[in-house]
Amino acid sequence: MSRILIIGAGLSGATLAERFANHGDSVLMIDQRAHLAGNCYDHLDRETGIRVSNYGAHLFHTNSQAVWDYLKSFSKWQDYEHQVLVKVKNQLLNLPINLNTVNQFFRLKLKNAEEMCSFLAKKTKKLKDVANSEDYVLSQVGQELYEAIFQNYSLKQWALDPSELDAAVIKRNPLRFDADNRYFTDRYQALPVGGFENLVKKMLTHQNIELKLKTDFFKFRAQNDLSQFDQVFYTGAIDQYFDYAYGHLEYRSLDFHFEEHDQEFYQSNSAINYPSLDYPFTRIIEYKYFYPPKKSINKTIISKEYPTWDGEPYYPVPRERNHLMLKKYLRETKKLEASGIHFVGRLGTYHYLNMDQAVAEALKLFEKLKKS
Numbered sequence: 001m002s003r004i005l006i007i008g009a010g011l012s013g014a015t016l017a018e019r020f021a022n023h024g025d026s027v028l029m030i031d032q033r034a035h036l037a038g039n040c041y042d043h044l045d046r047e048t049g050i051r052v053s054n055y056g057a058h059l060f061h062t063n064s065q066a067v068w069d070y071l072k073s074f075s076k077w078q079d080y081e082h083q084v085l086v087k088v089k090n091q092l093l094n095l096p097i098n099l100n101t102v103n104q105f106f107r108l109k110l111k112n113a114e115e116m117c118s119f120l121a122k123k124t125k126k127l128k129d130v131a132n133s134e135d136y137v138l139s140q141v142g143q144e145l146y147e148a149i150f151q152n153y154s155l156k157q158w159a160l161d162p163s164e165l166d167a168a169v170i171k172r173n174p175l176r177f178d179a180d181n182r183y184f185t186d187r188y189q190a191l192p193v194g195g196f197e198n199l200v201k202k203m204l205t206h207q208n209i210e211l212k213l214k215t216d217f218f219k220f221r222a223q224n225d226l227s228q229f230d231q232v233f234y235t236g237a238i239d240q241y242f243d244y245a246y247g248h249l250e251y252r253s254l255d256f257h258f259e260e261h262d263q264e265f266y267q268s269n270s271a272i273n274y275p276s277l278d279y280p281f282t283r284i285i286e287y288k289y290f291y292p293p294k295k296s297i298n299k300t301i302i303s304k305e306y307p308t309w310d311g312e313p314y315y316p317v318p319r320e321r322n323h324l325m326l327k328k329y330l331r332e333t334k335k336l337e338a339s340g341i342h343f344v345g346r347l348g349t350y351h352y353l354n355m356d357q358a359v360a361e362a363l364k365l366f367e368k369l370k371k372s
Helices: 011-022 065-072 099-106 113-121 133-140 143-158 167-171 196-203 217-223 320-337 345-349 355-371
Strands: 003-007 026-030 042-044 051-053 060-062 077-079 084-088 091-095 188-192 209-212 231-234 251-261 271-273 283-286 300-308 341-343
Touching: 003 011, 011 026, 011 196, 011 209, 011 231, 011 345, 011 355, 042 196, 060 065, 060 355, 065 355, 084 143, 091 099, 099 113, 099 143, 133 143, 133 167, 143 167, 143 300, 188 196, 320 341, 341 345, 345 355
Parallel strands: 003 026, 003 231, 026 209, 084 271, 231 341
Antiparallel strands: 042 051, 060 188, 077 188, 084 091, 251 300, 271 283, 283 300
C-alpha cells in the first residue's frame, strides 16, 4: 500500500484520489478551502431553491468516451446544451460567431456556409503569420466584428489588448459557418444531478481517503516531511510552490457580485457577455437556467463578473512574458518527478484546462504511474 498526498480537492485532485484509493492505496487529501470541488463548487440557495455556482458557471462537455464513462459512474446527469449571447449596442448576438451572428450584425440574409465564407473573405485580412489574438480575429471575421465583440471584451477580461495575447485565447471561440447556436459542439454536454460538489463528494467517499479541509499546504509542508509519502500531487499555483523563485506568473481572477431579483427571469439567456466599456463587468450569469426549479418561482439569482488582478488565481495569462518564466518553473518540476512530486491541473501546469481535460490528464497520469 502506497501513501499518497493530494493538494487540492478539485476535479484533478478528486480523480487522482479516487483512482489511488480504489487501487488500494492510502490517500490524504488537503485543501485550504472549507469545501470540496474547487472552483466548480456549487450550493443550493436555501431561500429560492436555485443551485448557484460560487465561482461562476461551470458547464461540462466532452468528446472523450473514457472521461464520460468515468464521471457517469458517480452521478446521474441531466442534458444541458449551453448557449451564449453577446450584447452589442441594442442587439443580442450569438457567440461563437456563426451564420446567425453575421446575418444579424450586418443585416444580411446569407443562406449557407458558402455565402458566409464569400462575404467574410471581403472583410478579413490575409496574414502570413497569425502572431496574436488580434491577428487571428482579423483574419477570420474582419475589423467590424473584432471591434464590436472581441477587442474591448479582451481588454476587460485580461487587462491586455488582444495584440498582446496568444492566438490560443480567441481560438477557444471558433468560427462556425452554420446556424448552430450551441456554445459547445461536444458529443456529451450535461450537468451532474445534485451539482458538482455532490459529484466530487461521491468520488471521494472511500475508506482509503482521509480529507482535511481548511488546511494550508505550505503550513503543512513546514510541519511535515513530504518524503513520508510515496507520491505527492500538487494542484496549486506552480510559482507559489517554488516561492516565486523566478518571479510571479500572471493570473486573472474574477470578483463575483451576486444579486437576487424578484422576477421569474432577469435575462433571456443563461449567459450574456458585455464587451462594451460602458459596462464594468464582462458577463452576467443567471443560474436558474442550469438547474430549473421544479416549481415556478418569482425569484432569480444572477452574478456579474468583474475581472481583476487581485483575488484567487483563476486564469493563466498566455503571453510571452509568462511563457518564458514558466519554462524555468517546468524545469524545476521535472527535477521533482523522480522523488514522486507531480504538478497537475490548471494552476499546477499553468495551462488552461476544461473540466474534462483536467479529468483526462489525471486519469492518464494515474495509468502512467501504475505502469512504471
